[in-house]
Amino acid sequence: MRLFARLFTAIDETNATHEKVAALVAYFRGAPPSDAAWAVHFLIGRRPKRLVGSRKLAAWASVEAGLPEWLFDESYQAVGDLAETITLILPADGVSSELPLSRWVEERLLRLRGEDDDVQREVMLRSWRELDRRERFVWNKLITGSFRVGASQRLVIRALAEVSGVDEGVIAHRLMGDWEPTAEFFQRLLAPDTRDADLSRPYPFFLAHPLEGEPAALGQAGEWIAEWKWDGIRAQFIRRAGKTFLWSRGEELLAGRFPEVEEIGALLPDGTVIDGELLPWSDGKPLPFAQLQRRIGRKNLGRKILEDIPAVLIAYDLLEEGGRDIRSHPLSQRRERLSSLVGTVASAGRLLLSLSLPFTTWEDLGDARRAAREVGAEGLMLKRLSSGYGVGRRRGDWWKWKVDPLTVDAVLIYAQGGSGKRAGLFTDYTFGIWEGNHLVPFAKAYSGLSDEEIRRVDQFIRRNTLEKFGPVRTVKPELVFELHFEGIQPSTRHKSGIAVRFPRMARWRTDKKPEDADTIETVRALLKSVTREEQT
């Protein structure tokens, strides 16, 4: 555990990317492969399901520290992170532990699962007593399953590529999908032989950058294609050796969640991988995203829900054909092949080719973008015809050009503490709009402000708290923010009767007074205009 805790500290104590990578490289070179495998597993954000409830951890740590639970809660409020709060209140440090990471994980952490409280408590207390402060923090982070330490997957991949001499893309590919963090896996991960396509393994997704400004800056319109940008579940459809696998972008295997889409696998040749978007679809157009959520929420998909909310895969791209990785071929070729492939299964109606929108000038495209909401799309995707299918989010060849967001001016009324990097600050806000003389809660948002603005808002909240309800504070209604969001729908679960999608703070309107904020009437009008667009 000592080496891993040292790695953690080294990464945590610098903001320089190359120093983080250097620390990772040194660790991967020196650590036993069985430890390195677990380190990769945790560093890229995989985690065991929560093994011990936070309430229990808090209670045991409080007893060990001789503190009442209310004081633990106050401390947690100030720190904002459970693992760190526990670390900070526990009595004097134990000695440091030589036991390797893999044994800490396999012999202690994983054994916690399913044990009764007494056993779990015993393991936790023994572990805390054996570790020094740094190691305790890392251990608590592993237990609470929130191990994000400022080393992104990208940095881990870069370090692994440096250690192995294998291309970053190959490492990224090997890290996708299902794998067990064992010594053998780590050795395979670094293996120089790169013909190792595991049957089920998807390719890393290629993501588009948001386009700011006008597309004219992209050059000749004729070198690009435009497609609708759909708001569903980005997915990869894999058919290999007679088996079908459907992966979400979150690297989740969607086995059994979309049976009607998976059925198409049988009609496709082996060695086929399609990148696309799962959408709820009926009568030639998408249903609202909320419908898809209803479906995802179900444990069992009955016939009724499959009939009410049928799903399709909109095919964007072809990544593998006849078992050959064709990602480096130009998009124009890949689309051609994709088009004929989709044609062979068209009758099933479950795999649809993403339309290439006709346009000759960038102006034509502006019109199409304005019509996006009417067809239920979020905007446009612009892709260079000569582009390969890359890895991750890169600038240059793929852009998303979203429709202008919907906007509302609302007043800050409640605030709650953040976590992680925003620990100890009030960063999660609820905004209200006017209904007569009252502000009704309308949306929650916690992104969009700069660190400096967050600090200023935080200070305002501390000085203008009206009441405290647990972690939530009601705040003097004074600050006005311009909120942007992507969609708006009627809702019975919200006090305002309205639900918005992806709300964020676009601007702090220091020029506006609370009475200048929007009213429920204006927001209802907005809802109406949007649904009218959707019905036409």
Place this chain on the structure above:
Amino acid sequence: MPLLTLTDRGLYCEPGDFYVDPWEPVDRAVITHSHGDHATWGSRAYLTSEPGIGVLQARLDPTAKIRGVRYGEAVSLNGVTISLHPAGHILGSSQVRLVHRGEVWVVSGDYKTDPDPTCTPFEPVRCHTFITESTFGLPIYRWPPQAEVFAEINSWWRFNASVGKTSMLYGYTLGKAQRLIAGLDPSIGPILTHGAVERMTATYRQAGISLPTTHYAGTAERRADSSDAIVIAPPHASGSTWTRRFGTQSTGFASGWMLVRGARRRRALDRGFPLSDHVDWPSLLQVIEATGAAEVWVTHGFTGPVVRWLKEHRVAARAVQTRFEGERDDEIVEGIEEAKLGS
């Protein structure tokens, strides 16, 4: 009637007709120490500890009327006996002891019990009513031994010097900066200072505090070579154009708040050194016990948790609001003040 009452100008002693750390101009002000949330500009007459005269004068306007008394020396104001006792927070910081008709009150101001070569060490004072600060009044705040923190600072500096990086160490201008300078190992390289820090450090030296040699980092363009230097600067200088002259750098901040990881990460600093000029949780409780006070007023910080803890341990306690209410006031106030001073 209590000896002190809270008014909209601060803590007021009616029989003695004076204020302790008022936040508005008054006729007579007794000042615990010169930080901006305790010493406000504009009062007619100030009383403070003798060692603190220089720094107070430097913070107020030069014509302010300041009277200094030795630690422990008793003075009388309208029948109230006042004496000042070392608080160990910064140079000249005091606890204010008031006696009236046999009743003894102590106002702690800010204080710490850890040793600090730049000021007189804290002395516990017995009293009936104790008014204490609670800046770090939660059990998560337990300071590591300061020798350890200084060893960490020096080894960080030594490492940076070895790879040709300037060490930028941020700490409050008054008190923290001088304590840092006193703990640095001058054999590693030169100690450079921001203008505000250099001026305050000169004031410390005039008061007889001996400190390693420092060099004013100047307003000139980029220094030819500062790669083995440590630069002591106020927090508000962090990220400013002023810092660019020092080339590649590693950044650190010395403050009790740095014990919590999120507080450091929010500032996008490389290193946080948990070095505080306030008491931590265990010391706070020990001091309260040592005063023998039957009643404790808690102010300035985590008042709620401290009051509740004391009550649960059968000590009569209440929270007293200060103007600077909130959990991170000291930081905010000192930060705002630093920003105002600019320089």
